[in-house]
Amino acid sequence: xxxxxxLLGQVARVARLALAKEEKERFVPQFKEILGSFQKLSAVDTxxxxxxxxxVALQGGLREDKPxxxxxxxxxxxxxxxxxxxxxxxxxxx
Amino acid sequence: MELQRVLKEAVGINDEFHFxxxxxxxxxxxGKGRLSEVVISVKDCICVKGLESTAGSAILKGYKPxxxxxxxxxxxxxxxxxxxKTSQDEFGFGSFNxxxxxxxxxPLNPYDRERACGxxxxxxxxxTAKAPFRHIALAESxxxxxxxxxxxxxxxxxxxxxxxxxRYGLMDYANSLDKIGVMAKTMEDxxxxxKIISGCDPKDPTSLDAPxxxxxALLKKPITGMKLGIISYGxxxxxxxxxxxxxxxxxxxxxxxxxxxxxxxxxxxEKYALPCYYILAxxxxxxxxxxxxxxxxxxxxxIEGNFNEYFSKVRGNYLGEEAKRRIMLGTFAxxxxxxxxxxLKAAKVRAKIIEEYKKAFEKADVLxxxxxxxxxxxxxxxxxxxxxxxxxxxxxxxxxxxxxxxxISVPVGKNKGGxxxxxxxxxxxxxxxxxMQLASCVVxx
Numbered sequence: 001x002x003x004x005x006x007l008l009g010q011v012a013r014v015a016r017l018a019l020a021k022e023e024k025e026r027f028v029p030q031f032k033e034i035l036g037s038f039q040k041l042s043a044v045d046t047x048x049x050x051x052x053x054x055x056v057a058l059q060g061g062l063r064e065d066k067p068x069x070x071x072x073x074x075x076x077x078x079x080x081x082x083x084x085x086x087x088x089x090x091x092x093x094x
Numbered sequence: 095m096e097l098q099r100v101l102k103e104a105v106g107i108n109d110e111f112h113f114x115x116x117x118x119x120x121x122x123x124x125g126k127g128r129l130s131e132v133v134i135s136v137k138d139c140i141c142v143k144g145l146e147s148t149a150g151s152a153i154l155k156g157y158k159p160x161x162x163x164x165x166x167x168x169x170x171x172x173x174x175x176x177x178x179k180t181s182q183d184e185f186g187f188g189s190f191n192x193x194x195x196x197x198x199x200x201p202l203n204p205y206d207r208e209r210a211c212g213x214x215x216x217x218x219x220x221x222t223a224k225a226p227f228r229h230i231a232l233a234e235s236x237x238x239x240x241x242x243x244x245x246x247x248x249x250x251x252x253x254x255x256x257x258x259x260x261r262y263g264l265m266d267y268a269n270s271l272d273k274i275g276v277m278a279k280t281m282e283d284x285x286x287x288x289k290i291i292s293g294c295d296p297k298d299p300t301s302l303d304a305p306x307x308x309x310x311a312l313l314k315k316p317i318t319g320m321k322l323g324i325i326s327y328g329x330x331x332x333x334x335x336x337x338x339x340x341x342x343x344x345x346x347x348x349x350x351x352x353x354x355x356x357x358x359x360x361x362x363x364e365k366y367a368l369p370c371y372y373i374l375a376x377x378x379x380x381x382x383x384x385x386x387x388x389x390x391x392x393x394x395x396x397i398e399g400n401f402n403e404y405f406s407k408v409r410g411n412y413l414g415e416e417a418k419r420r421i422m423l424g425t426f427a428x429x430x431x432x433x434x435x436x437x438l439k440a441a442k443v444r445a446k447i448i449e450e451y452k453k454a455f456e457k458a459d460v461l462x463x464x465x466x467x468x469x470x471x472x473x474x475x476x477x478x479x480x481x482x483x484x485x486x487x488x489x490x491x492x493x494x495x496x497x498x499x500x501x502i503s504v505p506v507g508k509n510k511g512g513x514x515x516x517x518x519x520x521x522x523x524x525x526x527x528x529x530m531q532l533a534s535c536v537v538x539x
Contacts, residue, residue: 001432008422015380015425016387016402017418018410027419033482034423038369041439044362044446051441054270055256055448055498056523059303063296075160079391090389091397091404 003032097121097175100133100227104177111207112199113221116146117178127172128286133229134169135222137215138179139186140232140274141263142166149265150182150214151195153412154392163263164298165232165274165291172290174230181217184414185383186236186267189487190476191216191243193416200473204247205513209470212243215277219243219251222277230287231277236267237371238465238491240275241503245516246470248505250533251277252284255523256498257302259288260295268378269300271371271495281534284502285309288526304524312527313534318352320532321458326357327364328463328490328518336509337464341517344506344536345462351535356458362450363493366443371492372485373427373440380424383417419481448497452522460528461520463490465503469513490518500526504533 001007005024008031012019019027073086082089101119108114115138123130136142139149141159143166148154162170170176184195191213192200201216203209204223211220218231220243233240235253244251253275264274276287289310294303324345329338349355388394388408395408413421427436454461467490476484494501500523503516517536521529 007426011422011426011429012406014429015421016384016405016409017413017421018406019418019422020410023415023418027422030419030481031423031426033480034372034485035426037482038373038427038436038440040369041366041373041443042435044366044439044443046439046442046446049442049445051438052445052448053441054300055444055496056302058257058300062299071160078160079157080389081394082397088390089397091399091401094400 003028003035100175100177103226107221107224111204111220111224112201113181113217113224114178115148115150115181115198115217118145118176121175121177123173123175124170125173128290129169130173132174133177133225133227134174134232135177135180135218135229136166136232137218137234138182139234139265139267140166141265142176142179145179147179148195149185150198151184151413151417152197152393153195153386153409157392159263161263164260164295166263168291169232169287180215180221180231183214183216184417185265185379186214186234186239187379187416187420188213189238189242189484190471192473192476193414195414196412203470206470208472208474209513210246210473210476212246212466212470214239216243218277219247219249222249222279223247228283229278230283232274232291233277234264234272234274235495236271237375237495238488240277241465241491241501241516241518242488244277244503245465246514248508248514249277249279250281250284250502250504250537251275252288252502252526252529253495253500254288254292254526255302255500257300258500258524258526259291260293260298260301262295262297266382268375269382270378271375281313281530281537282310285313285530302524307527309527309530312531315531316352317348317532317535320353320460321356322348322353323356323358323454323458323461325461325463326359332467332489333464334468337466337468337515340507340515341462341464344517348532348535358454358458358461360450360454360493362443362447367447367493367496368485368489370440370443370447371488371496373436374444374496376420376424377427377437378424380421380428383421444496447493451493451497451499455522460532463518465516465518466490469509469511469515494520499523500529502529502533504536506536
């Protein structure tokens with residue numbers, strides 16, 4: 001895998017992050033160093049190990065699918081700058 | 095305690111040290127309870143109703159939550175006075191509280207203003223050290239963000255078991271790693287605050303339904319016969335000799351008080367916890383932060399272009415450099431073609447690391463090491479570090495955080511230059527009581 005500005009550009013597009021050219025230039029050597037250290041994990045034998053996504057066993061967690069108390073429309077809109085007719089205004093899809 | 099005097103003193107301290115992103119000059123305690131008249135500060139990533147809560151990021155500037163985090167609601171209902179929001183690295187992305195968001199101030203160490211408070215709960219630790227009145231901080235740790243600053247600022251900081259305290263109202267950094275905890279000057283305040291904020295919460299499906307002991311009663315329990323596991327690499331190469339000596343002297347005193355010492359080797363934690371932690375934390379951060387896109391709350395610009403153009407622009411303009419770095423690395427670790435080698439591999443190594451700790455707890459009741467390998471560094475020293483060298487500072491704290499184990503930092507003296515040194519005590523899952531019991535003995539000595 002080659003860590004260069006092209007790869008960073010690809011990642012930035014996926015991450016929805018506009019990066020300046022100088023930022024990409026700065027990140028290239030840093031990412032080489034960091035990803036190099038991440039590769040150390042390949043030395044660990046995990047052939048018979050299940051991945052762990054939570055450090056303690058979760059105790060169920062799903063509730064009955066019934067509406068509960070939630071924010072009022074007014075509360076949900078209280079931090080919104082652009083709204084119209086009770087809806088949040090966002091950019092066009094395409 | 096007179097409210098106006100408290101606020102005035104807090105503002106005075108803040109002018110000098112920048113511990114707060116916001117002080118609520120209209121703060122008022124409501125009702126009475128076990129925290130009546132107690133001043134509580136809240137890390138900026140924990141929502142307080144009506145108070146601007148930004149997690150230290152410009153992308154959340156202006157955001158005023160319309161609800162309290164569960165932990166905040168609990169202390170409020172006990173009569174606490176919520177004084178304001180403390181400084182942190184942006185979203186928790188740092189070990190020194192220097193990675194603050196665009197436009198935020200870096201807090202200065204209470205013992206030496208040329209040095210860092212530690213991060214990411216730096217403001218919480220600094221103010222806990224400086225407040226001339228009784229004060230408890232609600233802080234948060236993902237990879238060491240409570241014990242690191244507590245150690246650097248000479249206060250007590252406890253991070254509980256993952257799930258012990260509800261995360262409802264906590265802005266995620268990495269949801270499988272984030273824990274709300276507390277800082278204070280006394281073990282009594284740590285025990286009281288933990289008793290109040292712990293417990294299952296239907297609003298957080300990852301919170302644990304387990305009884306919460308009377309921690310205050312455990313503080314006075316003798317430690318005779320307690321098995322103390324000394325993490326060998328924690329006192330090895332790379333640890334400042336003055337830090338090592340202070341911790342070793344404390345261990346000796348604990349042995350004199352009746353503890354049995356056991357040497358503990360944690361080879362997987364030593365070698366792999368750091369890369370394992372950073373891959374998982376960054377991968378989770380990159381998804382957790384996807385919601386910040388310049389709509390609904392926080393920074394919002396004139397809507398121009400399509401979804402992707404607008405979101406990318408806002409995120410590019412308002413997120414700081416370390417946030418961008420972690421989002422990028424985390425996105426990379428989850429991308430098709432790399433996911434198995436990075437994200438899934440790290441999740442498997444995490445399972446092995448937890449198993450290694452579980453085996454250690456068959457031999458010892460608690461594990462000890464320094465909290466940090468050195469005392470609070472100077473800002474001029476931090477500036478010279480590459481991001482990777484920065485991450486290495488967390489070598490001792492990422493292990494218990496990855497495994498979701500409760501851990502505390504207690505002050506065990508100062509170095510020749512007068513900078514505080516902290517010892518970390520780690521307990522098994524849900525055994526905050528053991529951790530507090532031992533820490534209380536350290537504090538008394």
